[in-house]
Amino acid sequence: MLYAFQVLNGLGLGMIYFLISVGLTIIFGLLNFVNFAHGAFFMIGGYLCYSLVGWTGSFWLSLLFGPLFVAFAAWLAEKILFHRIYHLPHTFHILVTVGIALILQETTIMIWGPVGKNISVPEGLQGVVTLWAFAYPVYRLFLISFTIIIALALWYLLERTRFGALVRAGSESAEMISLLGTNIHRLFAATFALGVGLAGLAGTLSAPVRGVNPFMGVEVLGIAFVVVVIGGMGSFTGALLGGLLVGLVQSLMSTIWPEGASLMIYGAMAAVILLRPYGLFGRA
Amino acid sequence: MLNVDAIHSYYGKSHILEGVSLTVNEGELVTLLGRNGAGKTTTLRSIVGIVRPQSGSVNFSGREMIGREIYEIAREGISLVPEHRGIFGMLSVEENLAVAARPGQWNFEGIYKFFPRLYERRKNGGNALSGGEQQMLSIARGLLTNPRLLLLDEPTEGLAPVIVDEIVNALVKIKKSGMAVLLVEQNLRICEKLGDRHYVLEEGRIVYSGDSENFRINRSVRDRYLSVGV
Numbered sequence: 050m051l052y053a054f055q056v057l058n059g060l061g062l063g064m065i066y067f068l069i070s071v072g073l074t075i076i077f078g079l080l081n082f083v084n085f086a087h088g089a090f091f092m093i094g095g096y097l098c099y100s101l102v103g104w105t106g107s108f109w110l111s112l113l114f115g116p117l118f119v120a121f122a123a124w125l126a127e128k129i130l131f132h133r134i135y136h137l138p139h140t141f142h143i144l145v146t147v148g149i150a151l152i153l154q155e156t157t158i159m160i161w162g163p164v165g166k167n168i169s170v171p172e173g174l175q176g177v178v179t180l181w182a183f184a185y186p187v188y189r190l191f192l193i194s195f196t197i198i199i200a201l202a203l204w205y206l207l208e209r210t211r212f213g214a215l216v217r218a219g220s221e222s223a224e225m226i227s228l229l230g231t232n233i234h235r236l237f238a239a240t241f242a243l244g245v246g247l248a249g250l251a252g253t254l255s256a257p258v259r260g261v262n263p264f265m266g267v268e269v270l271g272i273a274f275v276v277v278v279i280g281g282m283g284s285f286t287g288a289l290l291g292g293l294l295v296g297l298v299q300s301l302m303s304t305i306w307p308e309g310a311s312l313m314i315y316g317a318m319a320a321v322i323l324l325r326p327y328g329l330f331g332r333a
Numbered sequence: 334m335l336n337v338d339a340i341h342s343y344y345g346k347s348h349i350l351e352g353v354s355l356t357v358n359e360g361e362l363v364t365l366l367g368r369n370g371a372g373k374t375t376t377l378r379s380i381v382g383i384v385r386p387q388s389g390s391v392n393f394s395g396r397e398m399i400g401r402e403i404y405e406i407a408r409e410g411i412s413l414v415p416e417h418r419g420i421f422g423m424l425s426v427e428e429n430l431a432v433a434a435r436p437g438q439w440n441f442e443g444i445y446k447f448f449p450r451l452y453e454r455r456k457n458g459g460n461a462l463s464g465g466e467q468q469m470l471s472i473a474r475g476l477l478t479n480p481r482l483l484l485l486d487e488p489t490e491g492l493a494p495v496i497v498d499e500i501v502n503a504l505v506k507i508k509k510s511g512m513a514v515l516l517v518e519q520n521l522r523i524c525e526k527l528g529d530r531h532y533v534l535e536e537g538r539i540v541y542s543g544d545s546e547n548f549r550i551n552r553s554v555r556d557r558y559l560s561v562g563v
Protein backbone atom coordinates (compact mmCIF):
# COMPACT_ATOMS: atom_id res chain seq x y z
CA MET A 50 0.00 0.00 0.00
CA LEU A 51 2.75 2.36 0.94
CA TYR A 52 4.42 1.64 -2.35
CA ALA A 53 1.25 2.37 -4.33
CA PHE A 54 1.10 5.70 -2.52
CA GLN A 55 4.71 6.44 -3.38
CA VAL A 56 4.23 5.41 -7.00
CA LEU A 57 1.41 7.96 -7.35
CA ASN A 58 3.59 10.58 -5.67
CA GLY A 59 6.39 9.66 -8.03
CA LEU A 60 4.10 10.04 -11.04
CA GLY A 61 3.06 13.53 -9.96
CA LEU A 62 6.62 14.54 -9.21
CA GLY A 63 7.81 12.97 -12.47
CA MET A 64 5.26 14.89 -14.53
CA ILE A 65 6.40 18.14 -12.90
CA TYR A 66 9.99 17.25 -13.78
CA PHE A 67 8.82 16.47 -17.30
CA LEU A 68 7.21 19.92 -17.70
CA ILE A 69 10.41 21.61 -16.57
CA SER A 70 12.76 19.45 -18.63
CA VAL A 71 10.77 19.38 -21.84
CA GLY A 72 11.16 23.15 -22.17
CA LEU A 73 14.87 22.92 -21.47
CA THR A 74 15.30 20.17 -24.03
CA ILE A 75 13.22 21.80 -26.81
CA ILE A 76 15.13 25.05 -26.35
CA PHE A 77 18.42 23.20 -26.51
CA GLY A 78 17.31 21.21 -29.55
CA LEU A 79 16.19 24.16 -31.65
CA LEU A 80 18.32 27.04 -30.41
CA ASN A 81 21.35 25.03 -29.25
CA PHE A 82 21.09 27.26 -26.21
CA VAL A 83 21.90 26.16 -22.67
CA ASN A 84 19.48 27.88 -20.32
CA PHE A 85 20.67 27.89 -16.71
CA ALA A 86 17.95 30.43 -15.88
CA HIS A 87 15.29 27.76 -16.48
CA GLY A 88 15.00 26.91 -12.78
CA ALA A 89 14.67 30.59 -11.87
CA PHE A 90 11.67 30.89 -14.19
CA PHE A 91 10.17 27.82 -12.48
CA MET A 92 10.61 29.65 -9.17
CA ILE A 93 8.95 32.79 -10.57
CA GLY A 94 6.00 30.62 -11.63
CA GLY A 95 5.69 29.43 -8.02
CA TYR A 96 5.91 32.91 -6.49
CA LEU A 97 3.42 34.31 -9.00
CA CYS A 98 1.03 31.59 -7.89
CA TYR A 99 1.55 32.70 -4.28
CA SER A 100 0.89 36.39 -5.07
CA LEU A 101 -1.91 35.90 -7.56
CA VAL A 102 -3.76 33.60 -5.19
CA GLY A 103 -3.28 36.29 -2.54
CA TRP A 104 -4.64 39.09 -4.74
CA THR A 105 -7.41 37.34 -6.60
CA GLY A 106 -8.20 34.55 -4.21
CA SER A 107 -8.41 32.22 -7.18
CA PHE A 108 -5.94 29.45 -7.88
CA TRP A 109 -7.45 29.02 -11.35
CA LEU A 110 -6.68 32.61 -12.37
CA SER A 111 -3.12 32.18 -11.15
CA LEU A 112 -2.84 28.89 -13.05
CA LEU A 113 -3.80 30.77 -16.23
CA PHE A 114 -1.94 34.06 -15.82
CA GLY A 115 1.16 32.93 -13.88
CA PRO A 116 2.60 30.76 -16.69
CA LEU A 117 1.50 33.29 -19.34
CA PHE A 118 3.38 36.02 -17.52
CA VAL A 119 6.48 33.82 -17.20
CA ALA A 120 6.28 33.04 -20.94
CA PHE A 121 5.98 36.74 -21.74
CA ALA A 122 8.96 37.60 -19.52
CA ALA A 123 10.97 34.88 -21.25
CA TRP A 124 9.96 36.19 -24.68
CA LEU A 125 11.10 39.68 -23.66
CA ALA A 126 14.41 38.38 -22.26
CA GLU A 127 15.00 36.48 -25.51
CA LYS A 128 14.27 39.56 -27.62
CA ILE A 129 16.45 41.86 -25.55
CA LEU A 130 19.33 39.64 -24.48
CA PHE A 131 19.48 35.93 -25.21
CA HIS A 132 19.21 36.01 -29.02
CA ARG A 133 22.42 38.04 -29.11
CA ILE A 134 24.49 35.19 -27.65
CA TYR A 135 23.14 32.12 -29.52
CA HIS A 136 26.15 32.13 -31.84
CA LEU A 137 28.64 32.10 -28.96
CA PRO A 138 30.01 28.91 -27.31
CA HIS A 139 27.95 27.23 -24.56
CA THR A 140 30.17 28.62 -21.82
CA PHE A 141 28.88 32.10 -22.65
CA HIS A 142 25.28 30.87 -22.48
CA ILE A 143 25.97 29.51 -19.01
CA LEU A 144 27.67 32.73 -17.88
CA VAL A 145 24.77 34.94 -18.98
CA THR A 146 21.91 32.68 -17.88
CA VAL A 147 23.46 31.95 -14.47
CA GLY A 148 23.71 35.73 -14.08
CA ILE A 149 20.04 36.15 -14.95
CA ALA A 150 19.13 33.31 -12.57
CA LEU A 151 20.99 35.03 -9.71
CA ILE A 152 19.31 38.36 -10.48
CA LEU A 153 15.89 36.68 -10.42
CA GLN A 154 16.69 34.83 -7.21
CA GLU A 155 17.93 37.96 -5.37
CA THR A 156 15.00 40.00 -6.68
CA THR A 157 12.68 37.33 -5.32
CA ILE A 158 14.35 37.60 -1.91
CA MET A 159 13.96 41.39 -2.02
CA ILE A 160 10.25 41.19 -2.87
CA TRP A 161 9.08 38.13 -0.95
CA GLY A 162 11.81 37.68 1.64
CA PRO A 163 14.31 34.87 2.23
CA VAL A 164 11.88 32.57 4.02
CA GLY A 165 9.69 30.17 2.06
CA LYS A 166 5.92 30.55 1.74
CA ASN A 167 3.12 28.04 1.74
CA ILE A 168 0.22 28.09 -0.69
CA SER A 169 -2.98 26.49 0.42
CA VAL A 170 -4.49 23.81 -1.76
CA PRO A 171 -7.21 25.40 -3.95
CA GLU A 172 -10.82 25.05 -2.88
CA GLY A 173 -12.56 22.12 -4.47
CA LEU A 174 -9.32 20.18 -4.63
CA GLN A 175 -8.84 19.88 -0.90
CA GLY A 176 -9.32 16.69 1.00
CA VAL A 177 -8.57 13.12 0.10
CA VAL A 178 -10.00 10.42 -2.10
CA THR A 179 -10.21 6.93 -0.67
CA LEU A 180 -8.89 4.47 -3.20
CA TRP A 181 -9.39 0.90 -2.08
CA ALA A 182 -7.75 0.93 1.32
CA PHE A 183 -5.72 4.12 1.30
CA ALA A 184 -6.44 7.82 1.13
CA TYR A 185 -4.81 10.06 -1.44
CA PRO A 186 -4.92 13.88 -1.67
CA VAL A 187 -7.31 15.16 -4.38
CA TYR A 188 -4.94 17.91 -5.46
CA ARG A 189 -2.21 15.40 -6.26
CA LEU A 190 -4.61 13.40 -8.41
CA PHE A 191 -5.60 16.63 -10.16
CA LEU A 192 -1.91 17.38 -10.68
CA ILE A 193 -1.29 14.02 -12.34
CA SER A 194 -4.32 14.25 -14.65
CA PHE A 195 -3.76 17.91 -15.56
CA THR A 196 -0.10 17.37 -16.43
CA ILE A 197 -1.03 14.36 -18.56
CA ILE A 198 -3.45 16.57 -20.52
CA ILE A 199 -0.72 19.20 -20.93
CA ALA A 200 1.71 16.52 -22.11
CA LEU A 201 -0.80 15.28 -24.71
CA ALA A 202 -1.49 18.82 -25.91
CA LEU A 203 2.22 19.46 -26.18
CA TRP A 204 2.74 16.23 -28.09
CA TYR A 205 0.01 17.29 -30.52
CA LEU A 206 1.57 20.73 -30.92
CA LEU A 207 5.03 19.33 -31.64
CA GLU A 208 4.07 16.31 -33.75
CA ARG A 209 0.91 17.33 -35.56
CA THR A 210 1.06 21.06 -36.31
CA ARG A 211 3.08 23.15 -38.73
CA PHE A 212 4.65 25.01 -35.80
CA GLY A 213 5.83 21.70 -34.36
CA ALA A 214 7.20 20.58 -37.72
CA LEU A 215 9.12 23.87 -37.93
CA VAL A 216 10.56 23.36 -34.44
CA ARG A 217 11.67 19.82 -35.32
CA ALA A 218 12.99 20.85 -38.74
CA GLY A 219 14.85 23.78 -37.19
CA SER A 220 16.48 21.41 -34.68
CA GLU A 221 18.01 19.60 -37.66
CA SER A 222 19.01 22.69 -39.62
CA ALA A 223 18.01 26.23 -38.73
CA GLU A 224 19.69 27.48 -41.92
CA MET A 225 17.53 25.24 -44.10
CA ILE A 226 14.25 26.46 -42.64
CA SER A 227 15.30 30.07 -43.16
CA LEU A 228 16.14 29.19 -46.76
CA LEU A 229 12.53 28.02 -47.04
CA GLY A 230 11.34 31.43 -45.85
CA THR A 231 10.70 30.92 -42.12
CA ASN A 232 11.37 33.93 -39.90
CA ILE A 233 13.84 32.20 -37.65
CA HIS A 234 13.90 34.98 -35.04
CA ARG A 235 10.17 34.74 -34.42
CA LEU A 236 10.32 30.94 -34.28
CA PHE A 237 13.21 31.04 -31.80
CA ALA A 238 11.49 33.59 -29.56
CA ALA A 239 8.19 31.68 -29.62
CA THR A 240 9.91 28.40 -28.79
CA PHE A 241 11.90 29.97 -25.98
CA ALA A 242 8.73 31.51 -24.52
CA LEU A 243 6.90 28.18 -24.82
CA GLY A 244 9.69 26.19 -23.15
CA VAL A 245 10.15 28.64 -20.29
CA GLY A 246 6.37 29.09 -19.92
CA LEU A 247 6.13 25.34 -19.27
CA ALA A 248 8.67 25.71 -16.46
CA GLY A 249 6.49 28.52 -15.08
CA LEU A 250 3.45 26.26 -15.30
CA ALA A 251 5.34 23.56 -13.40
CA GLY A 252 6.20 26.14 -10.73
CA THR A 253 2.57 27.20 -10.36
CA LEU A 254 1.28 23.62 -10.25
CA SER A 255 3.77 22.41 -7.68
CA ALA A 256 3.42 25.44 -5.38
CA PRO A 257 0.43 24.07 -3.39
CA VAL A 258 2.31 20.78 -2.85
CA ARG A 259 5.79 21.89 -1.93
CA GLY A 260 5.43 25.62 -1.22
CA VAL A 261 7.86 28.19 -2.59
CA ASN A 262 11.30 29.37 -1.51
CA PRO A 263 14.01 31.42 -3.21
CA PHE A 264 16.27 28.41 -3.76
CA MET A 265 13.78 26.08 -5.39
CA GLY A 266 15.02 27.16 -8.82
CA VAL A 267 18.58 26.01 -8.23
CA GLU A 268 17.38 22.70 -6.79
CA VAL A 269 15.12 21.92 -9.67
CA LEU A 270 17.60 23.03 -12.34
CA GLY A 271 20.00 20.27 -11.31
CA ILE A 272 17.24 17.69 -11.55
CA ALA A 273 16.05 19.06 -14.90
CA PHE A 274 19.53 18.60 -16.34
CA VAL A 275 19.64 15.05 -14.97
CA VAL A 276 16.31 14.35 -16.71
CA VAL A 277 17.55 15.84 -19.98
CA VAL A 278 20.80 13.89 -19.83
CA ILE A 279 18.90 10.65 -19.13
CA GLY A 280 16.30 11.25 -21.83
CA GLY A 281 18.64 12.71 -24.44
CA MET A 282 19.05 16.37 -25.43
CA GLY A 283 16.26 17.60 -27.67
CA SER A 284 13.88 14.67 -27.17
CA PHE A 285 10.24 15.05 -26.06
CA THR A 286 9.84 11.33 -25.31
CA GLY A 287 13.18 11.36 -23.51
CA ALA A 288 12.04 14.20 -21.23
CA LEU A 289 8.81 12.35 -20.46
CA LEU A 290 10.44 9.02 -19.60
CA GLY A 291 13.42 10.66 -17.91
CA GLY A 292 11.12 12.84 -15.79
CA LEU A 293 8.98 9.87 -14.74
CA LEU A 294 12.04 7.76 -14.00
CA VAL A 295 13.62 10.42 -11.79
CA GLY A 296 10.29 11.19 -10.09
CA LEU A 297 9.63 7.52 -9.32
CA VAL A 298 13.17 6.80 -8.16
CA GLN A 299 13.14 9.83 -5.88
CA SER A 300 9.73 9.03 -4.46
CA LEU A 301 10.28 5.31 -3.88
CA MET A 302 13.75 5.79 -2.45
CA SER A 303 12.40 8.27 0.07
CA THR A 304 10.63 5.38 1.79
CA ILE A 305 13.23 2.70 1.16
CA TRP A 306 16.38 4.65 1.84
CA PRO A 307 15.69 8.37 2.42
CA GLU A 308 19.35 9.41 2.74
CA GLY A 309 20.17 7.88 -0.61
CA ALA A 310 17.30 9.33 -2.66
CA SER A 311 19.39 12.00 -4.36
CA LEU A 312 22.31 9.65 -4.72
CA MET A 313 20.13 7.17 -6.61
CA ILE A 314 19.03 9.86 -9.10
CA TYR A 315 22.60 10.68 -10.00
CA GLY A 316 23.40 6.97 -9.95
CA ALA A 317 20.66 6.39 -12.53
CA MET A 318 22.08 9.22 -14.63
CA ALA A 319 25.60 7.80 -14.46
CA ALA A 320 24.29 4.36 -15.50
CA VAL A 321 22.49 5.84 -18.53
CA ILE A 322 25.54 7.83 -19.58
CA LEU A 323 27.70 4.72 -19.40
CA LEU A 324 25.26 2.61 -21.42
CA ARG A 325 23.96 5.26 -23.83
CA PRO A 326 26.18 8.35 -23.93
CA TYR A 327 23.55 10.42 -25.84
CA GLY A 328 20.72 9.49 -23.46
CA LEU A 329 17.80 7.13 -23.95
CA PHE A 330 16.38 9.00 -26.95
CA GLY A 331 19.26 11.27 -27.88
CA ARG A 332 20.98 11.38 -31.22
CA ALA A 333 24.66 11.82 -31.81
CA MET B 334 15.41 39.78 -62.98
CA LEU B 335 18.55 38.76 -61.06
CA ASN B 336 21.53 40.98 -61.48
CA VAL B 337 24.70 40.01 -59.66
CA ASP B 338 27.32 42.71 -60.02
CA ALA B 339 30.98 42.32 -59.05
CA ILE B 340 30.48 40.54 -55.72
CA HIS B 341 33.46 39.70 -53.52
CA SER B 342 32.89 36.97 -50.93
CA TYR B 343 35.16 35.52 -48.29
CA TYR B 344 35.25 32.49 -46.01
CA GLY B 345 37.25 33.83 -43.12
CA LYS B 346 40.33 35.27 -44.77
CA SER B 347 40.15 33.29 -48.00
CA HIS B 348 38.95 35.38 -50.89
CA ILE B 349 36.54 33.03 -52.69
CA LEU B 350 34.66 35.26 -55.16
CA GLU B 351 36.74 37.95 -56.80
CA GLY B 352 34.15 40.06 -58.55
CA VAL B 353 31.51 37.70 -59.93
CA SER B 354 28.86 39.22 -62.21
CA LEU B 355 25.97 37.40 -63.82
CA THR B 356 22.42 37.93 -64.95
CA VAL B 357 19.31 35.74 -65.07
CA ASN B 358 16.33 37.05 -67.02
CA GLU B 359 12.65 36.22 -66.64
CA GLY B 360 11.88 32.66 -67.78
CA GLU B 361 15.49 31.84 -68.56
CA LEU B 362 17.54 28.78 -67.56
CA VAL B 363 21.14 29.81 -67.00
CA THR B 364 23.90 27.38 -66.09
CA LEU B 365 26.98 28.07 -64.00
CA LEU B 366 29.89 25.76 -64.71
CA GLY B 367 33.37 25.36 -63.37
CA ARG B 368 35.75 22.97 -61.69
CA ASN B 369 35.46 21.97 -58.04
CA GLY B 370 36.45 24.86 -55.83
CA ALA B 371 35.86 27.48 -58.53
CA GLY B 372 33.26 29.22 -56.37
CA LYS B 373 29.96 27.99 -57.86
CA THR B 374 28.35 27.04 -54.54
CA THR B 375 29.68 30.20 -52.91
CA THR B 376 28.05 32.25 -55.67
CA LEU B 377 24.67 30.66 -54.92
CA ARG B 378 25.18 31.05 -51.18
CA SER B 379 26.04 34.71 -51.69
CA ILE B 380 22.83 35.28 -53.65
CA VAL B 381 20.58 33.78 -50.95
CA GLY B 382 22.34 35.51 -48.05
CA ILE B 383 24.09 32.59 -46.34
CA VAL B 384 27.38 34.23 -47.27
CA ARG B 385 27.40 38.01 -47.13
CA PRO B 386 29.43 39.56 -49.98
CA GLN B 387 31.76 42.30 -48.77
CA SER B 388 31.21 44.41 -51.86
CA GLY B 389 29.23 44.45 -55.07
CA SER B 390 25.51 44.10 -55.52
CA VAL B 391 22.87 41.37 -55.75
CA ASN B 392 19.84 42.99 -57.32
CA PHE B 393 16.61 41.02 -57.57
CA SER B 394 13.62 42.64 -59.29
CA GLY B 395 15.07 46.06 -58.61
CA ARG B 396 15.82 45.46 -54.91
CA GLU B 397 19.17 45.01 -53.22
CA MET B 398 19.51 41.63 -51.47
CA ILE B 399 22.92 42.05 -49.81
CA GLY B 400 22.56 42.66 -46.09
CA ARG B 401 19.07 41.17 -45.88
CA GLU B 402 18.24 38.07 -43.86
CA ILE B 403 18.13 34.61 -45.46
CA TYR B 404 14.38 34.23 -44.89
CA GLU B 405 13.67 37.70 -46.28
CA ILE B 406 15.50 36.87 -49.51
CA ALA B 407 13.59 33.58 -49.69
CA ARG B 408 10.32 35.47 -49.31
CA GLU B 409 11.31 37.85 -52.10
CA GLY B 410 11.12 34.79 -54.35
CA ILE B 411 14.56 33.18 -54.56
CA SER B 412 14.68 29.52 -53.58
CA LEU B 413 17.89 27.52 -53.22
CA VAL B 414 17.91 23.74 -53.58
CA PRO B 415 21.22 23.14 -51.82
CA GLU B 416 23.99 20.76 -52.77
CA HIS B 417 23.37 18.30 -49.96
CA ARG B 418 19.60 18.62 -50.40
CA GLY B 419 18.93 19.70 -46.83
CA ILE B 420 16.21 17.13 -46.22
CA PHE B 421 14.86 17.02 -42.65
CA GLY B 422 15.49 13.35 -41.87
CA MET B 423 13.27 13.19 -38.78
CA LEU B 424 10.29 14.68 -40.64
CA SER B 425 8.03 12.81 -43.03
CA VAL B 426 7.98 13.70 -46.73
CA GLU B 427 4.69 15.49 -46.18
CA GLU B 428 6.08 17.50 -43.26
CA ASN B 429 9.17 18.41 -45.27
CA LEU B 430 6.82 19.90 -47.84
CA ALA B 431 4.51 21.49 -45.27
CA VAL B 432 7.24 23.57 -43.64
CA ALA B 433 8.04 25.05 -47.06
CA ALA B 434 4.59 25.63 -48.53
CA ARG B 435 3.50 29.16 -49.32
CA PRO B 436 0.42 30.06 -51.39
CA GLY B 437 0.84 30.33 -55.16
CA GLN B 438 0.85 28.42 -58.40
CA TRP B 439 2.51 25.34 -56.88
CA ASN B 440 0.45 23.46 -54.29
CA PHE B 441 0.51 19.98 -52.73
CA GLU B 442 -1.72 18.49 -55.41
CA GLY B 443 0.41 19.86 -58.23
CA ILE B 444 3.64 18.74 -56.57
CA TYR B 445 2.38 15.20 -56.02
CA LYS B 446 1.30 15.05 -59.67
CA PHE B 447 4.71 16.34 -60.68
CA PHE B 448 6.57 13.80 -58.51
CA PRO B 449 4.22 10.79 -58.06
CA ARG B 450 7.03 9.03 -56.15
CA LEU B 451 6.75 11.59 -53.38
CA TYR B 452 3.02 10.93 -53.09
CA GLU B 453 3.70 7.20 -52.65
CA ARG B 454 6.28 7.95 -49.98
CA ARG B 455 4.53 10.86 -48.29
CA LYS B 456 4.30 9.11 -44.90
CA ASN B 457 7.95 7.98 -44.96
CA GLY B 458 10.64 9.75 -42.99
CA GLY B 459 13.15 11.86 -44.88
CA ASN B 460 15.92 9.51 -43.75
CA ALA B 461 14.19 6.55 -45.39
CA LEU B 462 14.37 8.04 -48.91
CA SER B 463 16.87 7.11 -51.61
CA GLY B 464 19.24 9.77 -52.92
CA GLY B 465 17.06 10.36 -55.98
CA GLU B 466 13.90 10.67 -53.91
CA GLN B 467 15.64 13.10 -51.58
CA GLN B 468 16.62 15.21 -54.57
CA MET B 469 13.04 15.19 -55.85
CA LEU B 470 11.82 16.18 -52.40
CA SER B 471 14.36 18.97 -52.20
CA ILE B 472 13.27 20.35 -55.59
CA ALA B 473 9.59 19.89 -54.71
CA ARG B 474 10.12 21.79 -51.47
CA GLY B 475 11.83 24.61 -53.33
CA LEU B 476 8.93 24.82 -55.78
CA LEU B 477 6.33 24.84 -52.98
CA THR B 478 7.77 28.09 -51.65
CA ASN B 479 6.51 29.44 -54.99
CA PRO B 480 9.67 31.28 -55.95
CA ARG B 481 10.24 33.37 -59.07
CA LEU B 482 13.83 32.18 -59.33
CA LEU B 483 15.02 28.67 -58.51
CA LEU B 484 18.71 28.06 -57.74
CA LEU B 485 19.83 24.45 -58.09
CA ASP B 486 23.20 23.25 -56.82
CA GLU B 487 24.30 20.09 -58.65
CA PRO B 488 20.93 18.34 -58.58
CA THR B 489 22.17 15.20 -60.38
CA GLU B 490 25.35 14.69 -58.36
CA GLY B 491 25.85 11.11 -57.18
CA LEU B 492 22.63 9.77 -58.69
CA ALA B 493 22.13 6.69 -60.88
CA PRO B 494 21.68 7.43 -64.64
CA VAL B 495 17.98 6.45 -64.63
CA ILE B 496 17.28 8.87 -61.79
CA VAL B 497 19.36 11.58 -63.49
CA ASP B 498 17.03 11.30 -66.50
CA GLU B 499 14.01 11.70 -64.22
CA ILE B 500 15.48 14.81 -62.62
CA VAL B 501 16.40 16.27 -66.01
CA ASN B 502 12.84 15.68 -67.27
CA ALA B 503 11.53 17.47 -64.20
CA LEU B 504 13.87 20.40 -64.90
CA VAL B 505 12.62 20.56 -68.51
CA LYS B 506 9.05 20.83 -67.24
CA ILE B 507 9.99 23.43 -64.63
CA LYS B 508 11.62 25.48 -67.35
CA LYS B 509 8.53 25.14 -69.55
CA SER B 510 6.38 26.42 -66.69
CA GLY B 511 8.19 29.74 -67.13
CA MET B 512 10.24 29.63 -63.93
CA ALA B 513 13.64 31.29 -64.08
CA VAL B 514 16.43 28.88 -63.08
CA LEU B 515 20.10 29.25 -62.24
CA LEU B 516 21.64 25.78 -62.44
CA VAL B 517 25.04 24.72 -61.15
CA GLU B 518 25.93 21.46 -62.86
CA GLN B 519 29.08 19.49 -63.65
CA ASN B 520 27.46 17.40 -66.35
CA LEU B 521 28.03 19.23 -69.67
CA ARG B 522 25.47 17.16 -71.55
CA ILE B 523 22.75 18.28 -69.15
CA CYS B 524 23.88 21.90 -69.31
CA GLU B 525 23.78 21.88 -73.10
CA LYS B 526 20.38 20.27 -73.14
CA LEU B 527 18.77 22.69 -70.70
CA GLY B 528 20.64 25.97 -70.70
CA ASP B 529 19.74 29.13 -72.62
CA ARG B 530 22.97 30.78 -71.53
CA HIS B 531 26.11 29.62 -69.74
CA TYR B 532 28.71 31.08 -67.43
CA VAL B 533 32.04 29.49 -66.57
CA LEU B 534 33.64 30.26 -63.24
CA GLU B 535 37.35 29.81 -62.57
CA GLU B 536 39.11 30.74 -59.33
CA GLY B 537 36.35 33.10 -58.26
CA ARG B 538 36.01 34.94 -61.57
CA ILE B 539 33.65 34.58 -64.52
CA VAL B 540 35.92 33.62 -67.42
CA TYR B 541 33.30 32.88 -70.05
CA SER B 542 29.72 33.75 -70.80
CA GLY B 543 27.71 32.93 -73.90
CA ASP B 544 24.47 31.55 -75.27
CA SER B 545 23.99 27.87 -76.02
CA GLU B 546 24.92 28.30 -79.69
CA ASN B 547 28.22 29.95 -78.85
CA PHE B 548 28.92 27.44 -76.08
CA ARG B 549 28.43 24.51 -78.45
CA ILE B 550 30.90 25.86 -81.00
CA ASN B 551 33.45 27.20 -78.57
CA ARG B 552 35.35 23.98 -77.78
CA SER B 553 38.37 25.82 -76.39
CA VAL B 554 36.36 26.99 -73.34
CA ARG B 555 35.69 23.40 -72.36
CA ASP B 556 39.25 22.30 -72.90
CA ARG B 557 40.65 25.17 -70.93
CA TYR B 558 38.25 25.46 -67.98
CA LEU B 559 36.13 22.36 -67.73
CA SER B 560 38.18 19.32 -68.68
CA VAL B 561 39.71 17.45 -65.82
CA GLY B 562 42.66 16.02 -67.80
CA VAL B 563 46.04 17.66 -68.16
